[in-house]
Amino acid sequence: MQRYIRGKQSAELVDDGYGQSASLQGGVVPAVEQLWQLAKNYKFLILGLVVGSLLIGLLATFLATPKFQSTARVEISRVDGNVTSVEGVATEDSVLDAQYYETQYELLRARSLAERVVREENLAQDEQFLAAFEIEKLPGDQEAALASLLLKNIGIAPVGSSNLVDISFISPKPEVSAQIANAWAEAYIASNLDRRFGATIEARNFLEQRLAELRTRLETAERELIAYAVDQDLFTVQAPTTGENGTVAAQTLVASDLQTLNAALAAATTARIVAESALQGGGGAAGLDDTTLQPLRQQRAVLSAQRAQLRATAGDQYPAVEALTAQIIQLDEEIAREGRRAGTTVRAALAAREREAVDQEQRLRRTVNELRTQFVDQRRDGVQYAILQREVDTNSSLYNALLQRYREIGVAGVGDNNIAVVDTARPRGVPIEPSLLNNLVLSLLIGAAAAGAFIFLRGQFDQSIRDPANLSDSLGLALLGSIPRVKEDTIGESLLSTHSQVYESYFSLFTNLNFLTERGLPKNLMISSSRPGEGKSMSSVALAQIVASRGNRVLLIDADMRNSGMGKYIELRKGKGLSDYLSGNDNWSELIQAVPPFAFDVLAAGHRPPSAAELLAGGRFAELLLAVQSRYDYVIVDGPPVLGLADAPLIASAVEGVVLVVEANSGKVRMIAQSIERLEQGGAVMFGGLVTKLDQRNASYGYGNGYGYGYTYGGEQPKAEASA
Numbered sequence: 001m002q003r004y005i006r007g008k009q010s011a012e013l014v015d016d017g018y019g020q021s022a023s024l025q026g027g028v029v030p031a032v033e034q035l036w037q038l039a040k041n042y043k044f045l046i047l048g049l050v051v052g053s054l055l056i057g058l059l060a061t062f063l064a065t066p067k068f069q070s071t072a073r074v075e076i077s078r079v080d081g082n083v084t085s086v087e088g089v090a091t092e093d094s095v096l097d098a099q100y101y102e103t104q105y106e107l108l109r110a111r112s113l114a115e116r117v118v119r120e121e122n123l124a125q126d127e128q129f130l131a132a133f134e135i136e137k138l139p140g141d142q143e144a145a146l147a148s149l150l151l152k153n154i155g156i157a158p159v160g161s162s163n164l165v166d167i168s169f170i171s172p173k174p175e176v177s178a179q180i181a182n183a184w185a186e187a188y189i190a191s192n193l194d195r196r197f198g199a200t201i202e203a204r205n206f207l208e209q210r211l212a213e214l215r216t217r218l219e220t221a222e223r224e225l226i227a228y229a230v231d232q233d234l235f236t237v238q239a240p241t242t243g244e245n246g247t248v249a250a251q252t253l254v255a256s257d258l259q260t261l262n263a264a265l266a267a268a269t270t271a272r273i274v275a276e277s278a279l280q281g282g283g284g285a286a287g288l289d290d291t292t293l294q295p296l297r298q299q300r301a302v303l304s305a306q307r308a309q310l311r312a313t314a315g316d317q318y319p320a321v322e323a324l325t326a327q328i329i330q331l332d333e334e335i336a337r338e339g340r341r342a343g344t345t346v347r348a349a350l351a352a353r354e355r356e357a358v359d360q361e362q363r364l365r366r367t368v369n370e371l372r373t374q375f376v377d378q379r380r381d382g383v384q385y386a387i388l389q390r391e392v393d394t395n396s397s398l399y400n401a402l403l404q405r406y407r408e409i410g411v412a413g414v415g416d417n418n419i420a421v422v423d424t425a426r427p428r429g430v431p432i433e434p435s436l437l438n439n440l441v442l443s444l445l446i447g448a449a450a451a452g453a454f455i456f457l458r459g460q461f462d463q464s465i466r467d468p469a470n471l472s473d474s475l476g477l478a479l480l481g482s483i484p485r486v487k488e489d490t491i492g493e494s495l496l497s498t499h500s501q502v503y504e505s506y507f508s509l510f511t512n513l514n515f516l517t518e519r520g521l522p523k524n525l526m527i528s529s530s531r532p533g534e535g536k537s538m539s540s541v542a543l544a545q546i547v548a549s550r551g552n553r554v555l556l557i558d559a560d561m562r563n564s565g566m567g568k569y570i571e572l573r574k575g576k577g578l579s580d581y582l583s584g585n586d587n588w589s590e591l592i593q594a595v596p597p598f599a600f601d602v603l604a605a606g607h608r609p610p611s612a613a614e615l616l617a618g619g620r621f622a623e624l625l626l627a628v629q630s631r632y633d634y635v636i637v638d639g640p641p642v643l644g645l646a647d648a649p650l651i652a653s654a655v656e657g658v659v660l661v662v663e664a665n666s667g668k669v670r671m672i673a674q675s676i677e678r679l680e681q682g683g684a685v686m687f688g689g690l691v692t693k694l695d696q697r698n699a700s701y702g703y704g705n706g707y708g709y710g711y712t713y714g715g716e717q718p719k720a721e722a723s724a
Contacts, residue, residue: 039455049454050447057443058436066431070177071168072185073159073423076104101158108156108167108188114147116187117180129180132173154184164422174427181425189419207406214402218395225388258371265364272357275350296338300331468691471662474669477676478688480659481509483535485693495545495569496597506542509690513543513659516687521547521634522656524625525687526559528639528648530675534663535692537565540638541598547634548599555592555632557603559621559651560640561612564605570595577606581624582615588624589631601632612640616650625654642675649682657685664694 039046078100107113123129124142139145155168167188169180193206307324314321471477483505486494494502514520527543529536540556548554558566561579566572573593581588581603592601609615628635637655640647652658658679662672676686 046451049451053443053447057439061434061436061439064434065172067170067433068174068177069170069432070181070425071166072181072425074185075420075422077418114150117183118143118146121183132171132176178425178427214399221392221395261368268361268364272361275354275357296335303328471689480512480688481690483692495542510546524635524655525657526637526639526655527659529661530671531641534661536661541569544600544636552633554600555635557637558605559637561605572604577604579606579609582620613646622654652679652684653682657687659687660689662691664691
């Protein structure tokens with residue numbers, strides 16, 4: 001039933017002649033107009049965003065590092081093998097031309113070309129280049145990193161449909177830009193010559209330059225090889241040879257000496273073994289050609305032969321035989337004596353020879369060990385020597401190969417180069433970046449986009465009541481009136497003047513309230529709000545004054561016993577009031593006071609009670625409403641805020657209905673919905689809603705200046721606002 005009443009009231013409200021038709025029609029304001037109104041409402045914030053964006057763009061322009069561009073222009077001509085005028089070939093040639101030039105453009109953008117520029121310009125060691133890009137430390141793969149940097153800043157642009165191509169480079173220093181642009185063109189020509197090796201005059205010049213470079217590198221490598229050999233005493237006695245596995249071998253002096261001494265050591269070892277064998281074999285006079293024993297042995301042999309001959313003829317007793325026997329015995333004694341003497345001498349000689357052989361072997365072994373150590377050291381040093389030797393051999397091979405190719409070109413002849421530098425790059429003093437105009441335009445667009453996004457999001461996420469018609473559309477609450485924002489110090493005077501803006505706005509509320517019941521204006525009703533400061537007290541005073549000015553007896557009850565705001569608009573005596581009646585004072589008539597120049601009476605809130613909810617829950621408030629009907633035609637209750645308190649639902653259950661005051665452009669729809677739900681749960685009948693404090697922010701919805709009489713009497717924005 002309550003929901004039906006709100007819908008019914010929304011359908012029955014009509015234009016009362018006071019400018020309320022826009023809200024009563026419930027039309028939807030176009031989204032563009034709403035956004036425009038939001039833009040006007042937040043014009044200073046939008047202006048701040050745009051100006052801030054421009055300042056940031058200006059600051060970024062002045063702080064940005066200037067970038068300079070230099071351009072080298074080259075001409076690329078296609079080389080044709082032969083010329084023909086056969087029909088149909090022109091079309092094929094045009095297709096080939098397109099393919100050829102597209103290929104050349106991609107070659108100009110190739111990473112291999114960038115790496116070639118890095119190598120030929122030695123950019124990894126170029127202090128000017130590194131300082132220009134603020135490179136303090138290069139990564140491990142220096143060539144790849146620098147090539148990527150070049151590719152990011154190089155630009156290849158064909159000039160129209162011509163054969164000309166512009167090679168541009170951008171860097172923080174104009175000299176570096178010109179250097180890289182020219183180096184890029186030269187490297188491109190050189191790479192083209194590499195592909196067409198021996199086909200042009202430039203190829204011959206290119207080979208001459210490379211030959212000179214290789215000659216220098218070969219000489220440097222040979223000097224390094226010789227210097228290293230001298231430092232490490234690597235003197236060779238045999239020319240280096242290359243093995244099957246590519247290793248380089250050379251016979252050094254140490255190796256030669258080691259080989260010779262190693263053979264001598266083997267011989268000395270053999271001699272030592274022989275001497276030891278002779279000495280250990282007990283060698284005496286036997287087996288030795290001794291000059292002393294040999295004559296004695298020969299003489300004994302002769303005498304032995306003579307004796308044997310005489311024995312055969314004369315016998316052993318023959319004197320001559322006996323004489324020969326005596327001589328032989330004497331010779332044997334002499335030979336034995338001489339043998340003993342000779343054996344001692346021979347053994348001494350053999351021992352001396354054995355010692356000499358041992359000493360010689362040891363001396364040779366020490367020398368061989370020293371040479372072996374030197375040889376091992378030289379073998380280690382030989383690794384670097386072999387590296388240097390291979391460098392020499394490699395450079396020598398490359399030099400010989402290029403020299404042979406150079407000679408072949410000289411014999412075969414040369415062709416024409418199809419790529420030529422038209423204009424070399426020169427340093428430009430004017431930077432191309434940053435551009436002040438471009439940055440300011442971009443900053444302006446960014447600021448405008450940010451402002452637009454803010455306006456859009458503000459409109460999407462704003463949960464306050466902008467369009468009073470949303471009370472009916474979103475909350476199902478009938479719109480009873482719309483009150484503009486006014487100055488607080490003029491409210492009393494405005495309510496007493498029937499021609500004031502406030503009076504006319506509240507008279508519209510009075511008119512709509514007369515359509516709520518069959519007998520017209522409800523005998524009693526409560527005016528409340530979701531939270532403090534939305535204008536409920538001012539609305540209560542205004543409605544009481546308008547109803548009383550129609551010749552009715554009206555009582556205004558201030559039921560906000562916790563925080564009354566009635567004193568802002570009416571001069572009230574301090575003392576007893578509603579809280580005293582609810583506490584047990586039955587003489588309510590002595591609590592009522594007149595408030596001239598207003599035509600209604602007021603029952604003030606009275607002393608602040610410890611618990612207003614307990615007083616209202618006792619049923620005496622409903623008894624009061626019945627009691628005052630004997631004297632007053634209408635009772636208007638200025639109720640407390642709904643949220644956070646139990647007072648408003650208790651009062652709402654005792655009156656015929658509730659008018660909910662909603663402040664425009666503030667609060668949230670969710671809070672209003674919660675207030676309505678709490679009141680309905682307490683048994684309240686919702687008559688409708690009253691939107692207050694409308695201003696220029698609501699003009700696009702048909703409110704504010706749309707009333708036809710501005711926000712204040714003078715049409716100026718109020719300085720002090722009603723907040724009751």
